[in-house]
Amino acid sequence: MVDGPLGVLAELTHACPLSCSYCSNPLELTKRSEELSTDEWRRVLDEAADLGVLQSHFSGGEPLLRRDLPDLVRHASGLGMYTNLVTSAIGLSRPRAEALRDAGLDHVQVSIQADEPVLSDRLAGISSFDKKIEAARLVKELGWPLTLNVVLHRQNIDRIAAILDWVEELEADRVELANTQYYGWALRNREALLPSREQLRHAEKVTREARERLRGRTDVIYVIPDYYAEYPKPCMGGWGSRQLVVGPEGNAWPCLSAHELPLPRANVREHDLAWIWRDSPLFSEFRGTDWMPDPCRSCDRREVDLGGCRCQAFQLTGDMYRTDPVCVLSPDRGLIDEAVTAANDPAAVPAGGTASEPVLVPMPAVRPHR
Ligand code: SF4
Ligand code: FES
Numbered sequence: 233m234v235d236g237p238l239g240v241l242a243e244l245t246h247a248c249p250l251s252c253s254y255c256s257n258p259l260e261l262t263k264r265s266e267e268l269s270t271d272e273w274r275r276v277l278d279e280a281a282d283l284g285v286l287q288s289h290f291s292g293g294e295p296l297l298r299r300d301l302p303d304l305v306r307h308a309s310g311l312g313m314y315t316n317l318v319t320s321a322i323g324l325s326r327p328r329a330e331a332l333r334d335a336g337l338d339h340v341q342v343s344i345q346a347d348e349p350v351l352s353d354r355l356a357g358i359s360s361f362d363k364k365i366e367a368a369r370l371v372k373e374l375g376w377p378l379t380l381n382v383v384l385h386r387q388n389i390d391r392i393a394a395i396l397d398w399v400e401e402l403e404a405d406r407v408e409l410a411n412t413q414y415y416g417w418a419l420r421n422r423e424a425l426l427p428s429r430e431q432l433r434h435a436e437k438v439t440r441e442a443r444e445r446l447r448g449r450t451d452v453i454y455v456i457p458d459y460y461a462e463y464p465k466p467c468m469g470g471w472g473s474r475q476l477v478v479g480p481e482g483n484a485w486p487c488l489s490a491h492e493l494p495l496p497r498a499n500v501r502e503h504d505l506a507w508i509w510r511d512s513p514l515f516s517e518f519r520g521t522d523w524m525p526d527p528c529r530s531c532d533r534r535e536v537d538l539g540g541c542r543c544q545a546f547q548l549t550g551d552m553y554r555t556d557p558v559c560v561l562s563p564d565r566g567l568i569d570e571a572v573t574a575a576n577d578p579a580a581v582p583a584g585g586t587a588s589e590p591v592l593v594p595m596p597a598v599r600p601h602r
Contacts (some may be wrong), residue, residue: 233510234472234509234510234519235473236283236285236509237280237283237284237285237472237473237474237475237476237509238283238285238286238287238475239285239287239288239289239474239475239476240276240277240280240285240287240288240289240475240477240478241289241290241291241318241475241476241477241478241488242273242276242288242289242290242291242295242304243292243293243478244268244273244291244292244293244295244297244298244301244304244480245262245264245267245292245293245294245295245297245298245480246258246261246292246293246431246479246480247261247264247293247294247297248292248293248320249294249320249322249358249360249391250294250322250357250358250360251299251356251357251358252345252355252356252357252383252417253355253417253418253421253424253425254383254385254412254417254418254421254425255416255417255418255425256413256415256416256417256418256488256489257293257416257417258416258447258491258492258559259416259417259492260478262479262480262481266480266481267298267480267481268478268481268482268500268501270300270303270304272441272482272501273300273304273307274303274304275500276306276478276482276500277304277307277311277313278311278474279310279500279504279505279506280311280313280505281311281312281313282505282506283505283506283509285313285314285476286312286313286314287314287315287316288308288314288315288316289316289318289387290304290315290316290317290318291318292318292480293480294319294320294322294323294326294481295317295318295319296317296319296322296323296328296462297323297450300333300359301317302331302332302334302335303335305317305332305335305336305337306335306336307531309335309336309338310336310379311558314338314339315336315337315338315339316337316338316339316340316475317332317337317339317340317341318341318343318381319340319341319342319343319367320342320343320356320359320360320364321342321359321364321367321368321371321393322363322364322367324340324367324370324371326370327425329367329374330374332566333374333375333401335377337376338376338377339375339376339379339409340371340375340376340378340379341353341378341379341380341381341408342364342367342368342371342378342379342380342381343364343383343587344354344364344368344381344382344395344398345360345361345382345383345384345388346361346381346388346391346395347391347394347395347397347398348361348391348394348417349361349362349426351387351391352364353389354432354454355387355388357597359444361530365398365402365568368380368404369381369402372402372403372486373497375404377405378402378403378404378405378406379404379405379406379407380398380399380402380404380406380407380408381407381408381410381412382407382408382409382410383401383412384409384410384411384427384435385411385412385413385424385425385426385427386426386427386428386431386575387424387425388593389411389427389431389432389434389435390431390434392409392434392438392439393438393442394437395409396439396446396452397441398439398440399446399450399452400445400446400449400450402509403449403450404450405450405451405452406450406451406452406453406495407450407452407453408453408455409435409453409454409455410455411432411455411456411457412425412426412454412457413458414459414544414547414571415488415489415492415543415544415547416489416492416547419460419547422571423574423575423580426457426571426572426575427457427575428575428576428580429460429576430574430576431521432457433458435454436454438453439452441478450533458541458544458558458571459558459568459571459572461558461598462559462560463533463537463540463558463559463560464537464539464541464544464556464559465537465540465541466536466537466538466540467538467540467541467542467543467544467556468486468487468602470519470538470539471486471515471517471518471519471542472486472509472515472518472519473517473519474509475487476505476509477483477490478500479491479578481499482499482500482501483497483498483500484498484499484500484505484508484509484512484514484515485514486514486515486518487542487543488544489547490514490543492543492546492547493542493543493546493552494546494552495513495514495517496512496513496514498512498513498514498515503596516532518528518538518539518542521534521535521538521539522523523553524539524555524586525553525554525555526555527555527559527561527562527563528555531561531574535537537556539555539556540555540556540558540559541556541558542556542593543562543563544556544557544558545557548564548567548568559600
């Protein structure tokens with residue numbers, strides 16, 4: 233018998249006012265007219281609660297673009313779930329925030345692109361820095377715990393000290409400094425996003441110092457980029473083992489990038505969540521270790537990292553059953569080393585800007601929204 237998931241990530245919409253070049257949305261976005269209705273989402277939340285889900289994360293795209301967001305928060309809250317809003321904060325006006333508070337929203341996570349408007353607005357694709365700061369202040373004023381999420385990459389990682397100054401100024405309860413994961417849009421834009429080794433050394437030093445300074449006030453989480461690691465992470469804590477993602481059109485996934493894999497779909501319009509989680513071929517495919525080829529099959533770390541990330545293996549090799557190329561034991565590690573060498577080449581894309589000297593390199597042409 234498979235244990236139920238701890239959390240559900242409800243991707244309410246792919247629509248978003250921002251156009252970040254590392255977006256985790258699929259390359260083919262769901263149209264607004266194809267999104268699940270309010271009643272369908274309510275049913276999904278009911279089925280998630282029956283499965284034992286304790287946390288619902290409302291995400292997107294930008295979930296604030298769904299007018300029924302307070303209704304869905306109220307419903308999840310009524311089911312006894314801890315509710316979290318994952319937002320760019322664009323659209324988090326005071327009336328909207330108060331409606332969400334009245335609906336029982338427990339937590340807000342706001343994304344921050346950089347520490348100053350020129351770079352931040354450039355990375356977000358629209359003028360948004362001041363609105364984000366204002367919304368983060370509102371979150372604290374209304375008494376919510378605030379998490380700031382910063383996706384780190386070549387263009388902003390040198391600004392990490394100034395970003396952490398904002399974390400302190402905004403009195404965030406937690407900050408997630410998450411190096412970009414190279415799937416989907418981020419993989420296509422990798423050349424402009426992958427930091428150099430020197431940039432990472434600097435960021436790690438600054439983060440260590442900030443962790444000391446902010447101890448007892450802010451949890452500082454730093455997610456290392458796996459391209460610079462020796463072994464992969466156990467992606468999502470294991471395929472189909474802790475989290476469940478439901479996309480805007482009702483497709484359920486074990487992770488944010490599985491939509492790219494050549495596996496059968498499982499849609500909440502056709503099946504209930506319990507069948508999808510426990511019995512669907514999609515969620516069963518990579519559970520446990522039986523599916524593994526060598527070198528994972530005979531490796532003593534196979535229960536530790538579970539062979540790494542299936543999406544990364546597929547996106548880099550075209551074969552979702554291969555060992556994650558990040559692993560030093562993988563026959564495909566050369567694919568990672570090549571990208572790392574290019575990122576450390578002095579002739580590589582210059583690293584991103586400073587407050588007085590904004591990024592000179594245009595972000596790549598491939599952009600998810602607009
Ligand atoms: Fe993990 Fe497989 Fe590498 Fe072993 S060979 S460390 S199980 S990814
Ligand atoms: Fe899909 Fe890692 S992101 S398994």
